[in-house]
Amino acid sequence: MYEERDPRMAVSVILPYSSFKGWYANAPMDCEYVVASGVNEKYGMIRVNQNFETYLWRKFVAEYNMGGAINNRAHTPINFPLIRYADVLLMLAECYNEEGKQDDAVGLINEVRARVNMPGINSGPAWLEARTKNQVFARIRHERAVELAAEGLSFSDMRRWGLLETLNEKKEKDFTGKVRYTRKVSSRDYLWPIPAEEIEKNSSLKPNNPGW
Structure with a gap:
């Protein structure tokens, strides 16, 4: 298995x-x-x-x-780790992909995968193919999830990608299928609230960030 x-x-x-x-x-x-x-x-x-x-x-x-x-x-x-080389490579791959340089992005993804002897993207089998911007982005998301697991980056990644709301009401289950908790996120979670003491010092900061 x-x-x-x-x-x-x-x-x-x-x-x-x-x-x-x-x-x-x-x-x-x-x-x-x-x-x-x-x-x-x-x-x-x-x-x-x-x-x-x-x-x-x-x-x-x-x-x-x-x-x-x-x-x-x-x-x-x-x-x-505060930052890892693999994180830097995947961030650069993300930038290349946004600029339409999919081949350059795939090369960086494969550099990360090669460290653990995983087959390269676009190396032959159909299941490894990623040619379009959306396909390469999906590979970047996956690679960040498995390479940077437990490093506290996924929540910030979802915010950066504008995908935070896709987690809302997501039911997290254990292996028995029992729902243990339901995620609660909203559009306000993209920004931190402006501290009340800072608003008291400078009223021009009003209103607070949306939702806060």
Whole structure:
């Protein structure tokens, strides 16, 4: 079932029948490492410790407990990337595609895919074909999703693409088919609200951004 999948899936999540070197929780904190707390907001974009009946994250999660330093999956010594070369390549591919340079965009997508030995776009089989602007954009969206999984970029991507409303009322289910929550987004989420204290300082900022 998983043997011929994109290898980035196995790097991002713990797959059935795979191995993960875990630990006993509440281990004594008696080693030399200083571990920063990770993001674990109840409704955060990245949930390291609350995935319901879905895959658990492997990406950014330390194996073992480092001699007692870790007793929570939300704590990790693994550095979180601020920006990655693959992200830069895909952003440039997006720019090329908008300019009508589909071949240049595909070349950059394939550079990212080559890192994990995935076949290149337009390398032969029909299922790899992407010639038009919309087809290449779909490939860029997919590549960002799998290459940059759990890196906190997807929500901003959807805003940049003007596709945020497509997530509204989307029902997220676990593997049993049970609906766990329904996404709520609207057009106001494209912009942050102007802080009230800033409006008090400068009344010319009124009215606030739409919806706020």
